[in-house]
Amino acid sequence: MIFIENEGVTDPRLNLALEEYALRNFSSDQDYLLFYINESSIIIGRNQNTLEEINQQYVTDNNIHVVRRVSGGGAVYHDFGNLNFSFITNHDNKSLNNFKKFTAPVIKVLQQLGLDAELKGRNDIQVEEKKISGTAQFSTGRRMISHGTLLFDTDLAEVVHALNVKMSKIESKGHKSVRSRVANISEFLNDPMKIEQFRKLLLEGLYEESEPFESYYLTPEEWKKVHELKADKYDNWDWNYGRSPKFNIQRTNRFPIGEIDLRIHVEKGLIKDVVIYGDFFGKEPVADLENLLKGIRYEKEDISMALKSIDINEYFGDIQKEDFLELVYGED
Structure with missing residues (x-):
């Protein structure tokens, strides 16, 4: 495995561009690991409606970056107390949505530090029923990213202020508020440490899980291309916020695979436009x-016939086509 040095970059747009550039351009003969720490920012899941996930006024007043990532899942808050990790590997169907596989080495290191860490729910790492990490994946069909956050010493009050957490998500977590169900790793450590020391220990622990790592520094030409990707995509309002469609039907349900939120504009009996949001x-x-x-x-x-040849699991994960059809057009 090769460790990609991000050279201290804390701009979330540049770090996400670096991650995607490595995914699409680095050798498929190698696995890669990337760590990065971002300035205050909200990282939006690929399929989410940004304006409904954030407290826009608070975000503006506090100069918080808002950036969409390429992977699905929900919105997360990053700051200097949050360490992000990303494994870049070849795609295989057994690994896609197999969060247990790629979180296992991270969990092992946390356990070595004395934390009773385990994977819970869809994609969360928890300690004593408190979430300390959320994870997500993205695949090009050839290569894939498996990445996650590690709440080390983040400002949890900012998480509450900056995000608009939907009641459906709170209810699915047993009516617990965000602040009561998340925690920092630093709260569970016997010996205090800085995030830089934690990063070093985590990297050393991951070394033990693999052959000795080789560190890689991007060339000036590669950094130029990363900056170009940032400018073309991650600096782009359309990518980060996207359109808010005209709609006259909204149908939403939370499934085990996550929330699916449909906005449908029907005119004269025909579907003129439809946008699918969610954290699936x-x-x-x-x-x-x-x-x-x-x-x-x-x-x-008609909708059923249109979906007849579609493998709905390819778009949402493990969900029955009939359940999706009922969401699109069913009895309220």
């Missing part, structure tokens, strides 16, 4: 489904 994890872009449904009569039989 899927391999294929939901834009393909959206385009498939446009122009279809808003009738259950």
Whole structure:
């Protein structure tokens, strides 16, 4: 495994561009590991409606970056007390959405530090029923990212202020507030340490899980291309916020795989536009489904026929097609 040095970059847009550049351009003969720490920022899941996930006024007043990532899942808050890790490997179907596989070495290191860490729910690492990490994945079909956050000493009050957490998510967690169900790793350590020391110990622990790591520094030409990707994509308002569609039907449900939120504009009985939001994890872009449904009569039989040849799991994870159809057009 090769460890990519991000050279102290704390700009979330540049770090996400670096991560995607490595995914799409580095050798497929190697596995890579990347660590990064971001300035105050909200990182939005690929399929989320940004304006509904954040407290826009608070974000503006406090100069908090808002950046969309390429992977699915929910919005997370980053600051200098949050360490992010990213494994970049070849894609295989057994690894996609297998959060246990790629979190196992991280959990082992946390356990060596004395934390009773374990993977819980869809994609969370918990200690004593408190979430200390959220994870997500993205696949190009050839290569994949498995990445996550580690709350080491983050400002948890800012998490509450900056994010708009939906009631459906709170209810799915047993009516617990965000602040009561998350914690910092530093709270569970017997000996205090700085995040830089924690980063070093985590890296050393991961070394033990693999062959000796080789550190890689990007060339000036590679950094130039990373900056170009940042400018073209991660600095772009359309990527980070996206459009808020005109709609006259909204249908939302929280499944075990996450929330699916549909915004549908029906005119004269036809689906004129549809946008699919949510914090689910899927391999294929939901834009393909959206385009498939446009122009279809808003009738259950017509929608069912349009979806007949579609493997719905490729877009959302483990969900029955009938359940998705019922969400699109079912009895309220």
